[in-house]
Amino acid sequence: MDNKQINSDRDTDNMPGMSAANYQEQDLDQFLDFIIEKAVKIMHARAGSLLLLDQKTQRLYFKVTTGEKKEEVKKFEIKVGEGIAGQVAKTGESLLVQNVKQDSRWSTKISDSTGFQTNSIVCSPMKVGSEIIGVVEIIDKADGSSFQESDVTALTELSEMAAMAIGNARKIEQAKREDRNLQEDLGEKYQIIGKSRAIKKVTEEAFKVAKSKTSALILGESGTGKELLARLIHKAGPRRDKTMVVLNCAALPETLLEDELFGHEKGAYTGASERKIGKFEVADGGTIFLDEIGEMHPGMQAKLLRILQEGIFYRIGGNTSISVDVRVISATNRDITKEVEEGRFREDLYYRLNVVQIKMPPLRERKEDIPLLSEYFIDYFKEERGLATLSISEVATNKLVQYDWPGNIRELGNAIERAVVMGDSREIKPEDLPAFSSKVKNSGMQVGLTLNDALNSFKKDFILLNLNNTGGNRSKAAKIMDIQRTYLSRLISRYQIHDI
Numbered sequence: 001m002d003n004k005q006i007n008s009d010r011d012t013d014n015m016p017g018m019s020a021a022n023y024q025e026q027d028l029d030q031f032l033d034f035i036i037e038k039a040v041k042i043m044h045a046r047a048g049s050l051l052l053l054d055q056k057t058q059r060l061y062f063k064v065t066t067g068e069k070k071e072e073v074k075k076f077e078i079k080v081g082e083g084i085a086g087q088v089a090k091t092g093e094s095l096l097v098q099n100v101k102q103d104s105r106w107s108t109k110i111s112d113s114t115g116f117q118t119n120s121i122v123c124s125p126m127k128v129g130s131e132i133i134g135v136v137e138i139i140d141k142a143d144g145s146s147f148q149e150s151d152v153t154a155l156t157e158l159s160e161m162a163a164m165a166i167g168n169a170r171k172i173e174q175a176k177r178e179d180r181n182l183q184e185d186l187g188e189k190y191q192i193i194g195k196s197r198a199i200k201k202v203t204e205e206a207f208k209v210a211k212s213k214t215s216a217l218i219l220g221e222s223g224t225g226k227e228l229l230a231r232l233i234h235k236a237g238p239r240r241d242k243t244m245v246v247l248n249c250a251a252l253p254e255t256l257l258e259d260e261l262f263g264h265e266k267g268a269y270t271g272a273s274e275r276k277i278g279k280f281e282v283a284d285g286g287t288i289f290l291d292e293i294g295e296m297h298p299g300m301q302a303k304l305l306r307i308l309q310e311g312i313f314y315r316i317g318g319n320t321s322i323s324v325d326v327r328v329i330s331a332t333n334r335d336i337t338k339e340v341e342e343g344r345f346r347e348d349l350y351y352r353l354n355v356v357q358i359k360m361p362p363l364r365e366r367k368e369d370i371p372l373l374s375e376y377f378i379d380y381f382k383e384e385r386g387l388a389t390l391s392i393s394e395v396a397t398n399k400l401v402q403y404d405w406p407g408n409i410r411e412l413g414n415a416i417e418r419a420v421v422m423g424d425s426r427e428i429k430p431e432d433l434p435a436f437s438s439k440v441k442n443s444g445m446q447v448g449l450t451l452n453d454a455l456n457s458f459k460k461d462f463i464l465l466n467l468n469n470t471g472g473n474r475s476k477a478a479k480i481m482d483i484q485r486t487y488l489s490r491l492i493s494r495y496q497i498h499d500i
């Protein structure tokens with residue numbers, strides 16, 4: 001038996017694939033079965049087995065067995081050093097024993113129990129590097145003749161193949177585990193809290209798109225965690241060490257937005273006393289997060305489309321083209337397809353941004369995450385306020401679960417912060433939570449007002465409500481309403497809010 005023969009045998013049979021890309025545990029099992037069958041066949045043996053070494057217990061267990069007693073044999077374990085197989089696992093050297101009954105190393109444990117009489121054995125070690133991971137053994141020629149040295153050579157080669165397959169599979173498993181650990185670490189750091197199927201699906205998708213430069217569009221109501229997810233995508237991908245720049249497209253009028261995105265040259269317009277580097281340049285090599293993209297003006301949409309198509313742009317007032325490598329993640333709480341249908345959002349831009357779409361589920365659609373999220377916020381505020389104990393009563397948790405959370409996680413976080421302030425610093429009770437069901441006041445809901453007046457009336461009351469809630473603290477109120485503090489101050493003077 002020479003190597004050629006083994007190889008030609010290997011070619012004619014259909015050997016199960018073991019490529020890393022589509023590796024499955026089953027593939028390995030099939031492959032190992034195949035190796036033993038092959039060994040038995042080409043050596044015309046009565047039985048064969050493959051044993052793996054458990055490093056912790058230093059015992060061999062049967063992974064693959066053939067022959068009439070194969071099921072019974074599987075129950076046994078063999079100590080390193082015990083019997084022929086144990087000897088090979090100990091020394092790492094192949095053994096050929098013509099007559100086991102005359103060999104002092106032979107253990108009768110298995111044959112006594114199964115009644116499978118053995119005369120001769122060939123046994124070879126499986127090694128990964130210098131580590132012995134198991135053995136392969138072949139029992140008795142079917143025709144009663146003796147094993148030859150060439151059988152040892154053949155078995156050695158087959159056991160090397162098996163060892164290589166196992167080694168590779170373990171490496172792949174290890175890599176998969178490391179990938180999972182990384183995902184868990186990042187998931188923890190970026191606090192995408194939740195065990196619901198909906199949120200798991202979202203994070204899985206995020207990790208998938210993180211690997212490429214593909215544009216991603218995140219859809220979801222306000223406060224569902226769109227920005228948080230964008231950060232996770234950035235951090236989980238190869239651009240993690242570069243900058244992620246955030247730009248809220250709703251916050252700025254068109255000209256200012258353009259200035260923010262592209263920057264300007266000195267003297268580009270009155271007041272442009274210095275060159276300014278735009279966000280696209282700052283994000284070079286990294287990621288730009290365009291928040292509230294649905295609010296972007298049509299003129300700006302056209303400019304954005306151009307840079308996405310060409311990968312180059314000009315600073316305002318500049319005539320040198322600047323090329324950047326930026327990954328674009330955008331988000332909106334609008335029904336973007338409707339915006340496209342009704343002509344407010346360019347279809348061509350939509351397709352550029354929407355290569356991958358991820359939907360953040362509203363909190364009311366993953367209510368099972370509410371207790372978990374509230375625990376998370378309680379821990380957070382407990383730490384922030386240096387409280388020794390802080391918990392939430394079951395009734396209060398139930399109240400949280402029942403509510404529908406139109407403001408999603410942002411609203412939940414705020415409700416808990418408020419409860420921490422209002423409560424006794426030990427346990428949050430239902431009465432510490434806002435009266436979710438009762439509407440505060442139907443601001444602006446009167447016949448006779450114009451829409452604009454109604455909106456203004458609502459805005460004024462809404463701002464007052466939030467200022468009252470924070471004891472007049474503008475920064476906090478602005479944070480809760482998710483607007484800039486300076487913008488809040490402007491609104492306060494516009495609506496002449498004095499009584500706070």
Ligand SMILES: Nc1ncnc2c1ncn2[C@@H]1O[C@H](COP(=O)(O)OP(=O)(O)O)[C@@H](O)[C@H]1O
Nearest residue numbers: 191192193221222223224225226227228409410
């Ligand atoms: N799954 C989550 N786990 C923990 N905190 C979250 C989660 N989702 C959102 N948050 C928190 O809720 C708030 C709103 O999230 P954000 O990403 O700003 O939402 P959006 O951009 O959709 O309005 C942030 O303070 C964020 O940290």
Ligand SMILES: [Mg+2]
Nearest residue numbers: 223226227291
């Ligand atoms: Mg946001």
